[in-house]
Amino acid sequence: MKFGYEKLKQDGAARRGTITTAHGTIDTPAFMPVGTAATVKGMLPEQVAETGAQILLGNTYHLMLRPGAERVAELGGLHTFMNWDKPILTDSGGYQVMSLSKLRKITEEGVTFQSHVDGSRQHLSPERSIEIQHLLDADITMAFDECTPFPADEETAAESMRLSMRWAVRSKEAFQQRDGYGLFGIVQGSIYPELREESAEALKEIGFDGYAIGGLAVGEGQELMFQTLEKTIPHLPEDRPRYLMGVGKPPDLVGAVMRGVDMFDCVLPTRSGRTAQAFTRRGTINLMNARHAADPRPIDPDCQCYACRNYSRAYINHLLKCQEMLGPMLITRHNLHYYQELMAGMRSAIEQGALQQFAVNFEAQYTGGDIPEI
Numbered sequence: 212m213k214f215g216y217e218k219l220k221q222d223g224a225a226r227r228g229t230i231t232t233a234h235g236t237i238d239t240p241a242f243m244p245v246g247t248a249a250t251v252k253g254m255l256p257e258q259v260a261e262t263g264a265q266i267l268l269g270n271t272y273h274l275m276l277r278p279g280a281e282r283v284a285e286l287g288g289l290h291t292f293m294n295w296d297k298p299i300l301t302d303s304g305g306y307q308v309m310s311l312s313k314l315r316k317i318t319e320e321g322v323t324f325q326s327h328v329d330g331s332r333q334h335l336s337p338e339r340s341i342e343i344q345h346l347l348d349a350d351i352t353m354a355f356d357e358c359t360p361f362p363a364d365e366e367t368a369a370e371s372m373r374l375s376m377r378w379a380v381r382s383k384e385a386f387q388q389r390d391g392y393g394l395f396g397i398v399q400g401s402i403y404p405e406l407r408e409e410s411a412e413a414l415k416e417i418g419f420d421g422y423a424i425g426g427l428a429v430g431e432g433q434e435l436m437f438q439t440l441e442k443t444i445p446h447l448p449e450d451r452p453r454y455l456m457g458v459g460k461p462p463d464l465v466g467a468v469m470r471g472v473d474m475f476d477c478v479l480p481t482r483s484g485r486t487a488q489a490f491t492r493r494g495t496i497n498l499m500n501a502r503h504a505a506d507p508r509p510i511d512p513d514c515q516c517y518a519c520r521n522y523s524r525a526y527i528n529h530l531l532k533c534q535e536m537l538g539p540m541l542i543t544r545h546n547l548h549y550y551q552e553l554m555a556g557m558r559s560a561i562e563q564g565a566l567q568q569f570a571v572n573f574e575a576q577y578t579g580g581d582i583p584e585i
């Protein structure tokens with residue numbers, strides 16, 4: 212089976228398509244729940260699949276430190292290890308090295324850093340990152356890059372981006388082509404359109420199975436993020452998937468799909484589940500809030516997820532107040548379901564040529580306020 216992207220329908224800049232991988236097909240636009248340490252926190256794999264998720268993201272940085280890529284490979288690869296038989300994308304580790312580790316040293320060769328787990332000295336290079344992702348058996352491997360800090364002046368952003376482009380060449384050389392497995396390049400260049408264009412052109416020259424847009428959702432705000440997408444996406448090939456990394460809030464997903472993005476990942480639905488925040492069609496609500504304490508209605512009366520079919524806001528509020536683990540588990544389950552429903556709604560709207568209207572309705576409802584108090 213050959214790795215590939217097929218565009219089925221276009222609506223404005225938005226695309227409805229499929230990605231074929233060794234472990235199955237992904238309908239796009241797609242949202243990937245994050246399974247950092249080989250688990251989507253608080254969720255059994257079959258529950259994750261039940262929300263509609265067709266692909267998960269695994270973190271190279273976390274898995275190389277614990278339990279180690281060689282260990283995962285000995286145990287049959289990440290799919291077997293975590294009991295998830297659908298596609299998996301792994302990041303390159305570059306982003307977490309910057310955000311989590313201590314005493315980093317970046318050279319042309321790669322990055323040396325101290326593990327945040329046990330203080331041990333670790334090294335990542337393009338070659339080692341690609342090798343780790345191979346050992347994990349990722350269907351989609353990401354090129355090793357440096358996530359440019361934000362804000363960065365243009366000179367700093369240019370130097371960082373060009374280092375990532377040299378690492379992209381080495382990532383491509385290190386990647387072993389196999390049927391059903393793909394390698395994505397990552398466009399960098401901060402918020403500077405000329406740098407984004409230069410980066411996209413450099414990656415196209417190298418040639419990848421998909422193109423990610425990195426270095427966004429790092430504090431620049433939605434307007435600058437959308438502007439950067441509009442300046443970047445026209446330089447990416449039509450016949451390859453586009454992946455906006457680390458995004459985002461529901462309105463970010465809608466705006467980015469309208470600008471031609473096919474894939475997303477974000478910790479928001481799962482992390483928010485652990486901090487009492489639920490995403491609903493009517494915006495976000497905090498279930499710790501006292502106003503939910505006697506409310507017999509579900510998180511979202513229009514939601515068909517397991518949590519909303521069986522439990523009240525009052526019960527979840529009670530669980531949270533008692534610090535019972537079922538509280539975050541139920542909210543996480545609802546949140547992941549909500550994100551997948553949102554993506555399914557956009558896919559269906561694109562098929563009907565009605566994404567513009569979908570976005571108008573979404574915006575009106577999302578900003579219209581929670582269900583009235585009783």
Ligand SMILES: [Zn+2]
Pocket residue numbers: 510511514515516517518519520545546548
């Ligand atoms: Zn629900």
